[in-house]
Amino acid sequence: MSDDTKIDEDKEMHNLLALLYPDGGMSDDEELSGQTEDMSSLDSELEGLLGLRSLFSAMPEQEPSDAVTNSLLAMAAKHAPSPKKAPAEAGIWAWFSNLVMPLATHPGLAAAASLVLVAGVAGTLYYQNGGQVAEPLAASEATRPGLAAPNVENTPEPKSDRAEVFLDSVATEVSESSSESREGAQAADVPSDEFVQVGGEAAPPQEVTQKLGRAAPAPASQSSGRKDSADKIVYKPVAKKRKSSAGKSLMDSRAKSAKNKAPQKSSRTKGRSTGGLSPEVRAPSPAPEPDFVRSLVTETDDEDFLKEKKSEDARVVPTGKAAALHRQAQRAAKNGDCATVRKIGQQIRKLDSAYYDRTYLSDSGLKACRLKSSAQ
Amino acid sequence: MAYSQVLVKTGVSVGQRDNPLAMLHDETDEALMLRYQQGEVRAFEILLTRHRKPVFNFILRFVQNRELAEDLLQESFLRVIRSAEKYQRQAKFTTWLYTIARNLCVDQSRRAKHRKTKSLDQSLSKDSEGGTLLDVTAGNELPSDRKLVSKEIHQKLQLALGELSEDQREVFLMREFLDMPFKQISDVVGVSENTVKSRMRYALQKLRMELEEFADMAKALP
Numbered sequence A: 001m002s003d004d005t006k007i008d009e010d011k012e013m014h015n016l017l018a019l020l021y022p023d024g025g026m027s028d029d030e031e032l033s034g035q036t037e038d039m040s041s042l043d044s045e046l047e048g049l050l051g052l053r054s055l056f057s058a059m060p061e062q063e064p065s066d067a068v069t070n071s072l073l074a075m076a077a078k079h080a081p082s083p084k085k086a087p088a089e090a091g092i093w094a095w096f097s098n099l100v101m102p103l104a105t106h107p108g109l110a111a112a113a114s115l116v117l118v119a120g121v122a123g124t125l126y127y128q129n130g131g132q133v134a135e136p137l138a139a140s141e142a143t144r145p146g147l148a149a150p151n152v153e154n155t156p157e158p159k160s161d162r163a164e165v166f167l168d169s170v171a172t173e174v175s176e177s178s179s180e181s182r183e184g185a186q187a188a189d190v191p192s193d194e195f196v197q198v199g200g201e202a203a204p205p206q207e208v209t210q211k212l213g214r215a216a217p218a219p220a221s222q223s224s225g226r227k228d229s230a231d232k233i234v235y236k237p238v239a240k241k242r243k244s245s246a247g248k249s250l251m252d253s254r255a256k257s258a259k260n261k262a263p264q265k266s267s268r269t270k271g272r273s274t275g276g277l278s279p280e281v282r283a284p285s286p287a288p289e290p291d292f293v294r295s296l297v298t299e300t301d302d303e304d305f306l307k308e309k310k311s312e313d314a315r316v317v318p319t320g321k322a323a324a325l326h327r328q329a330q331r332a333a334k335n336g337d338c339a340t341v342r343k344i345g346q347q348i349r350k351l352d353s354a355y356y357d358r359t360y361l362s363d364s365g366l367k368a369c370r371l372k373s374s375a376q
Numbered sequence B: 001m002a003y004s005q006v007l008v009k010t011g012v013s014v015g016q017r018d019n020p021l022a023m024l025h026d027e028t029d030e031a032l033m034l035r036y037q038q039g040e041v042r043a044f045e046i047l048l049t050r051h052r053k054p055v056f057n058f059i060l061r062f063v064q065n066r067e068l069a070e071d072l073l074q075e076s077f078l079r080v081i082r083s084a085e086k087y088q089r090q091a092k093f094t095t096w097l098y099t100i101a102r103n104l105c106v107d108q109s110r111r112a113k114h115r116k117t118k119s120l121d122q123s124l125s126k127d128s129e130g131g132t133l134l135d136v137t138a139g140n141e142l143p144s145d146r147k148l149v150s151k152e153i154h155q156k157l158q159l160a161l162g163e164l165s166e167d168q169r170e171v172f173l174m175r176e177f178l179d180m181p182f183k184q185i186s187d188v189v190g191v192s193e194n195t196v197k198s199r200m201r202y203a204l205q206k207l208r209m210e211l212e213e214f215a216d217m218a219k220a221l222p
Helices: A003-020 A039-057 A066-078 A092-104 A107-128 A161-187 A206-212 A227-231 A240-259 A303-315 A319-334 A338-351 A353-360 A364-375 B003-009 B014-018 B020-025 B029-037 B041-063 B066-082 B093-113 B133-137 B151-163 B166-176 B182-189 B193-210 B212-220
Strands: A233-237 A292-296
Touching (some): A003 A039, A003 B193, A039 B151, A039 B166, A066 B041, A066 B066, A319 A338, A319 A353, A338 A353, A338 A364, B020 B041, B029 B093, B041 B093, B093 B166, B093 B182, B151 B166, B151 B193, B166 B182, B182 B193
Antiparallel strands (some): A233 A292
């Protein structure tokens, strides 16, 4: 096929299509190129193609099923693009906000901040107190230092009715015994103030018990349920010259108390412990020794240790005893016995001056007796 | 300036102003697609209503299987949905849509070549009274002015289309049934405009030969 023939065919094709699709199917410069020359030769072919087009135009069109349309609409709704957001504001603040906001809104950050705050406050208070942990302000009766036992073996038992009876009796007779005690203390070069209760249940000195006219305390072995605590509390002389004998008496008393199994029939002393020592054990020397210091049993003779122990014990304030005396004073005040009230007040002041100032003096029930005494 | 005057000046009638849906129907395909990009599902609904029928018939005449044509129609619009965010106004919507549909048809045709398929004029049942596959693909309704065209002619036309090569068939279908200009067809197919015209001419010649027996009947058609 020569080039001229091909060009002619192309022209013919363009002309034919331009005639067949006059509705914009061809560009203007292409339409009917060389139209006037061979239009007659295209007529027959054009007529046949127009007939063909009419056949196809008569073909019916079909509709897709509604299921397809519905599913497409559902998919379009489901996958519809989200509206585009407005462009974020530029600047350092916007950048900083975008950086910090995810962290600031995280709940873990609030928890961490709370932890840091609590730890900071606790640390500040700790260092302000010089590295010491604060003690609770409201101490219980058992944890109060004045009642705390310095030794595990001397842990006091709960206060019983017997103790209260005993303390009451002490309070009533203390005025009588105080003068004698002072005399005895002077004779033994030991101040009467050195009578200090250390641990355990308050036990009367021997002289007090004797003056009360009560029976001697039963041996420890006879005191049911109180043997352990009774065995560990003794009266020990403070004076050096008596220390050895007192230590010896301690040993003897333990040996004898172990041997002494005979029950005491006294109804008043039954079940009551006054130190677990029999009268003969507590008074081994022929001369009475009223100026004993009740102290813990220590197996050492080291004087320095004993002195230190005594000074420590002296700092221990028997608030419980002071409170008992206070109650006794209240009862005496009710009965109008202001002399007893005065004596008990002196005793409380000796025992616990802080309690005396803080509680005893502020007792309105005792105020009348105090005024009467001051007037006298 | 009053709002009504603005609408009149911009070519919006009073009826359209009161009816937003009517305004959407007057929008171009590209404007509707941009609206759908902004999340307006109603715009896509109008696009679907506008194009589902011609696209479906194009696919149906290409693959000559109704079920397959429905699947391909669904896939075509699904691709439109998925690619909506990437759509740019520079591209004509119909060009984009028919490119998708045509590619799906070509892919389907290539896959069909590798497996045995039933012939359109093969009887669906063993006895010859059961009709053919072509009967199934033919429309159920005929417009009143086209009732002269018989069922036999429809079958012959379908068979003649099936005899065309894929290149000729797609060009003929786009030009004849979709009224697409040759330039747009060349954009969809991806060949030059002259190549499209050449394919069109050969397609017409071949169809004329196939349908020679209906020439007299065709002359009688309006």
